[in-house]
Amino acid sequence: MSRPWILGIETSCDDTAAAVMDPDGTVRGDVVSSQDSLHQDFGGVVPELASREHLAHIRSTVNQALEQAGTPLSRMDGIAVTVGPGLVGSLLVGVSFARALGLVIGKPVLGINHLEGHMFAPFVGREDPEYPFLSLVVSGGHTSLYLVHDLGRYHRLGTTRDDAAGEAFDKVAKLLGLGYPGGARIDRLAREGDPDAIPFPRAMLTKGGFDFSFSGLKTAVLYHLQEAAADVNPADVAASFQAAVVDVLVAKTLAAARKHRITRLVVSGGVAANSALRTRLETACDDQGLSLYLPSPRLCTDNGAMIAWVGRQRLRRDKAPSGERLCVKPRLSL
Ligand code: KG4
Ligand code: ZN
Numbered sequence: 552m553s554r555p556w557i558l559g560i561e562t563s564c565d566d567t568a569a570a571v572m573d574p575d576g577t578v579r580g581d582v583v584s585s586q587d588s589l590h591q592d593f594g595g596v597v598p599e600l601a602s603r604e605h606l607a608h609i610r611s612t613v614n615q616a617l618e619q620a621g622t623p624l625s626r627m628d629g630i631a632v633t634v635g636p637g638l639v640g641s642l643l644v645g646v647s648f649a650r651a652l653g654l655v656i657g658k659p660v661l662g663i664n665h666l667e668g669h670m671f672a673p674f675v676g677r678e679d680p681e682y683p684f685l686s687l688v689v690s691g692g693h694t695s696l697y698l699v700h701d702l703g704r705y706h707r708l709g710t711t712r713d714d715a716a717g718e719a720f721d722k723v724a725k726l727l728g729l730g731y732p733g734g735a736r737i738d739r740l741a742r743e744g745d746p747d748a749i750p751f752p753r754a755m756l757t758k759g760g761f762d763f764s765f766s767g768l769k770t771a772v773l774y775h776l777q778e779a780a781a782d783v784n785p786a787d788v789a790a791s792f793q794a795a796v797v798d799v800l801v802a803k804t805l806a807a808a809r810k811h812r813i814t815r816l817v818v819s820g821g822v823a824a825n826s827a828l829r830t831r832l833e834t835a836c837d838d839q840g841l842s843l844y845l846p847s848p849r850l851c852t853d854n855g856a857m858i859a860w861v862g863r864q865r866l867r868r869d870k871a872p873s874g875e876r877l878c879v880k881p882r883l884s885l
Contacts, residue, residue, distance in 0.1 A: 555628035555866045558652070559859025560613065562645030563637025563665045564692070565589075565596045567608040570855030571620035571627075572863055578676055578856045580619030584608045587732060594725050602640030609648045616855065625656050629871065631862020634662035635883030636692070642879040650877055659871040661862045662878075666693060666885050668857035671702075671864075672819045673844040675856045679864075684844070685813040687804050689828075690820030691717035691732070694800075696761045696807050697885065699817070702864050705885050708807055709761025716796055717822045719765035723772050723792050727785050737789045738825050744790030746827075749775055751795040753802075761807050768795055797828045801835055808841060817844045824851035 554574035561568040565587070571580035586604050590596050617624055632649035635642060646662070653660035670686045686697045686705075694717075695710040714722070717734055724733020729740065751771050754764040772792055776783055800822075808816060818832060829845060836843040850857060865871065 552628060552866050552869070555863060556622065556626050557859045557863045557866065558613070558616070558624070558627045558630045559663075559855040559857070559862060560609075560630065560632040560645045560649050561665070561668070561853055561855045561858045562605045562609065562641050563633045563635070564641060564853060565601045565604075566853040567605050567612045568853055568855040569613040569616040570859050571616050571622060572856065572859040573620070576676060576860070576863060578859075579622065580616035581854065581856050582612050582615045582619065583854055584612045591731050594731050595721065596638070598638045598640055601638060602644055605641055605644035609644055613648070613652075624652060627656060627658055629659045629661055629862055629866050631661045631663050631858050631865075632877070633665045633668065633858055634877060635665065635880030637665055637881060639879055639881040642881060646877055646879050659866075660877055661865055661872055663858045663861045664883055664885060665858075666695075667861050669820045670697070670699065670817065670885075671860050672846040672850045672854075672857040673817055675846070675850055675860045680817070680844070681815065683813060684815035684817050685804065685808050685811065686817045686819070687800065688820045689716045689800060689818065689822040691715060691721065691734075693820065694763050694765070695885075696804065698811055698813070702861075702868070707885065708811075709759075709763065709803070711763040711765060712759075713764050713766035714769060716763070716765055716800065717820070719769050719796060720822065722769045723789075726773055726776055727788060734821060734825065737793055738827070740786050741790040741793045741827065744784065744786030744788070746790040746794035748784065748787035749791040751775075751791050753795055753798050756799055756802055761803055763799060763803065765796065768792065793825070793827050796822075797825070797831050800828060801831050804832075805835055805839065814840070815842045815844065819846050819851060821852045824848040
């Protein structure tokens with residue numbers, strides 16, 4: 552099917568999201584119902600609360616996306632839904648809802664890998680990607696580098712050995728008393744600080760291949776806060792921590808591009824919204840003649856449009872499911 556209408560549904564973590572994509576690939580409806588305020592008091596996502604909240608909001612979120620698009624559900628040619636990786640209870644809500652909708656309208660339901668959604672988010676509403684490209688997926692749950700040969704053909708070059716970069720942002724934000732989720736708050740506070748004020752470690756900068764490690768950096772921030780006590784300058788801590796993360800992400804990504812002679816870089820996931828990371832990547836890619844593809848900040852964090860995009864590509868390539876029962880896959884990898 553070359554020109555399908557697609558509904559994309561995403562509930563892998565703590566955002567209930569739905570989007571409608573038209574036959575041209577334009578996003579017609581896009582709704583994200585955030586649970587940030589609910590999890591704020593706990594300093595992180597509470598799985599049981601997340602799934603209950605998805606249950607309470609999935610119907611209205613999907614309805615709003617369809618209303619924005621001005622299209623009835625019956626017009627959809629397929630429904631794309633995240634099947635993993637993610638929280639099992641959260642995934643179950645989206646997948647069960649999508650299967651029910653698929654039965655109602657008699658259309659295929661496509662199970663989408665959340666990481667694949669992030670990987671292709673920069674291409675939502677834009678030209679299809681040219682292959683091969685190098686992809687850095689950097690979010691709250693993942694930090695991995697992939698060589699992408701085609702849709703569905705990925706070679707992982709490296710991944711984090713401990714915390715994901717976004718997880719480190721969230722934990723450091725918690726240490727600084729900034730609340731959850733912390734990435735965007737550190738980003739804002741860092742603008743008032745000096746990135747060279749504190750020499751935080753850049754773990755595995757020149758070793759470990761294309762693997763990452765961020766848990767030592769988080770511990771270094773903790774020790775600094777304990778030692779500096781009353782003299783702590785939160786903006787300097789935020790800026791110096793952020794600079795350490797950005798240095799490692801940019802250095803490893805550029806090294807991988809050089810080694811594999813790749814000229815197209817795609818950086819996505821929640822941390823790709825970080826302004827320092829975006830600026831550094833833009834400058835480095837300009838200097839080295841590389842093409843850089845970044846999603847808009849809204850498409851960096853979890854959303855239904857990126858899931859619809861992958862579903863649309865599959866339908867266009869006639870890779871619709873053959874009627875097997877769709878299951879959640881909480882530990883799915885790429
Ligand atoms: O992609 P995402 O919404 O969820 C996962 O799949 O994990 O990413 C959420 C993560 C959180 O850790 C959040 O703190 C981080 O992305 N994040 C940021 C920024 N905006 C969101 N990290 C750094 N700077 C930002 N501006
Ligand atoms: Zn995500």
